[in-house]
Structure formats: C-alpha cells, structure tokens
Amino acid sequence: MRSLNALKIANVVAYILTLFMNFLSQTASRLGLDIFQYTVAELGESRAIFFLPAGYVFAIWGVIYLGLAAFLVYQYRGQHGDEVVEKIGWWFVLSCVGNITWLYLFLNDQIAISTIAILLILVSLIAIYLRLGISRAVSRALKWAVHIPFSIYLGWVSVATVANIAAALYAAGNEMMLFGITADVWTVIMMAIAAVLGLLMLYLRGDIAYALV
Template sequence: MNSKVLRFANVAAIISTIIVNALANILPFNGLDTGSISDGFPVRFVPAGYVFSIWGLIYLGLSAFAIYQALPKQANNPAVAKIGWWFVASCAFNCSWLFAWHYLQFPLTIVLIVGLLVSLITIYRRLSSLRANASNADRWLIHTPFSIYLGWATVATIANATIALYDAGWRGGPLSDSVWTVILLVIGVCLAAFITLRQRDVAYDAVLLWAFIGIAVKQAAFPVVMGAAIVAAVAIAVLIVLAVIRKLPTQGRKALA
C-alpha cells in the first residue's frame, strides 16, 4: 500500500463528504432537507433538531484527522496504517447514504448506514490496540474523532432502522412505539456499558448522552419515552464518571475515595 496515495485519498474523501453534505441541504437534493425527512415520520427514537449540530463537531474532528495524517511526520504513523482504506470507505457510504435518503430509498439507506457503521467499527477495533499508549496528538486527532463518529453512527443507525421499518408499513406489532423506543434506549445504554468496560471511551459515551437528552426534549409529549430517555441519559452519565475514574492513576483514585 502506498502511504502517500492513502493519505491523499483520506484528504480527498473528507473534502468530498463535506461538499456533498453541504449540497444536500443547500440545493437540496430532491427538494428535501435532510432533517425534514425524519421529521415526517412519527417515530419516537428521534432527537430534537439541535442535536444534529454534532455533525459540525464530527466533520471538524475528521478534517483535523485528515490534515494531521497528511503531515510528512505522520508518514509512518501506525494508527494511520491501521485505519487503512476504511476511512475512505466510510466517506463513500456517508455520501451514498445522503442520496438514498433524499430520494426516499429507505431500504437502501439501511444497507448504506450499516456499511458506514461497519467501517467505523472496523476502524475503532483496529485502533483499540494503540489506544492505551497513544500520544496526546494521536488521542485527540485520531482516536477521539472516530469515537465521536462511531457514537453518532450508532444512534443514527437505530433511528434510520425505525424510520425504514415505519415506511415499510411495520408499526411495532403487539408493542407500542413508546415501548419499542424504551427497548432501543436500553440497547443504547448496554452498548455504552460495553464500550466503557472494554475501552473506557468517554467520547463515545458523551455522544449517546447528547442524543438521549435530545430524545427526551423532542419526545416531551410522550411521558414514557421522555422518562426512559432521561433515565438512559443518567445511566450514560454514570458510565462516563466510571470511565473517568478508571482512567485516573491509582493515586488519583485513592484521593477520590
């Protein structure tokens, strides 16, 4: 693998992704805004509109990664080599998803967002062996951006699935929308707990906390969903505290005791 080609491809991939995302809402594709499409479905696992501002943070982090990995000093960075072409693949899935979403091809959106999720999981797992001994620069410019992106992709995949199922005519069977949303929130907390136990990843947990608070705000008219989202957010906050404590040196933990 030519590292120069890969590093150039990473830069081109994030630039292309940002441009496509901007055009999707400026034009917009198919005359529809990205957010207005999800608002058209009465599903409960959808956060308030302000929550989607996290895309700005995601693209800022990914742009920082692209610039950082392109620097001559990073030519032999093992973290960049571990990521390989999976970042380029994730950008391709991201852009393709936008076209499928705006043209209301919901079954296809599931395939594409799962592709995005798998790409990010692969990157995350490949980086996991380097996480403990990462330099501060690698931690903030490689590991953290992908933790945030994976956290949001987790939430987005669940939300996308609920919309695709609703569009296909499924209404939850014997369970109500609210009950299914509670189940999905529990799954989200379980995923966060798994990540916390394995990686102590505060950034990943923080994204879920942000999303669950947004769900509580958006679904305030549905007490069961709002209450479950608040409980889930509190559970995530506890996991974040535990992750922070576990990251502290032994002396720091004793001081807190």
C-alpha cells in the first residue's frame, strides 16, 4: 500500500512538472527566459516542416491535460483507483519524463534526438493502453476519467510521432529532396500513415476517441 501511495504521488508530481514545462514552452521568451530557441510554430516555419500541424491544433493539449487531471483524481477513488494505478505502474511517470525531454530537445532544434524522446512517450502510452485493456466494457467513470483520456493522448502522440519522424527525415536530408522524394510528397505519405493508424484502431479496437484525433 505504501508503494502504491508513493506511485500516486509520483504521478501527480510528474504531471505538474510536465504541465509546467508546457507552460514554459509557450511563455519562456515572453518572460525573458532563454530556455528554448523556438516555439513549435516558429520551428515549423524555419524548417519548412510540412506535416507539422497548424498552431491551433495544439490546443488539443488542453483537452489531454484535463483528461489526465481526471485520471489523477480517479486514482484516489479507493480500490478502483488502486487497481488502475497498479496496472499502469510507472509507465505514466515515464511518459511524463519523455514529454519533458521531447519539449526541450524539439524546441531547441534537436529534432533527430527528440525522436527518441517521443518514441519513449509512445511506447509508454501503448503499454498503458494495453495494460488497462482500453476499449473493453468498463464503468462510465473509468471510461471517461481514464480510458478516453489515454486514448486521446495516444492518438495525438501517434500523429505527433509520425510528424516528428518526418521532420527528422527532412532535417537529415537538409534539402527539399530526400531519398528522391520531395518534402510535399513526404507530407502525403506521413498523413496516409497517420490515417491508416486511426482506421486500424477503429477497426481492431473500436476506439472512436483514438480515431477522431
């Protein structure tokens, strides 16, 4: 029980640190803090990253963090919360570590290395998804406070991982052509991969939340 309580506290601390890092990523320059070279929008423009989503699309992070806050509240819901925390283990904390690391690397133009960080987030969320058995029939509270938030989070990170890999490939090529394929064609390829992932999750798992992202 003591180790479970420690894990719950670690989840909350990791969440707060991740939220703070995201806040800094948007406000550091205005606060006069020299932490990041770019914002996400500035990096996309400076590197002509064609598959980088429009700035307003990143508002989905607000939905994701609200959902994760619901999970943190749910984890204190007696035995039901304990069961969820036990299944997730340290994977949520690991996803937060990956998130913080990715933000720092990506916004400091370390795009290739940042791919490792976003893959860490992806692997962590896949582990959570499978360990929770998301898409199976559960209570309404568990579905809305835990399953749907992690489905949305995994859906977004799946798309973001594809975008990050596309950005890393473009940066490695350092030209409009990469492997004989132009950047705009790479954009179409990456968009197709993201769409196929969504359709597969809808077909195989019946996960509407993931597919909609």
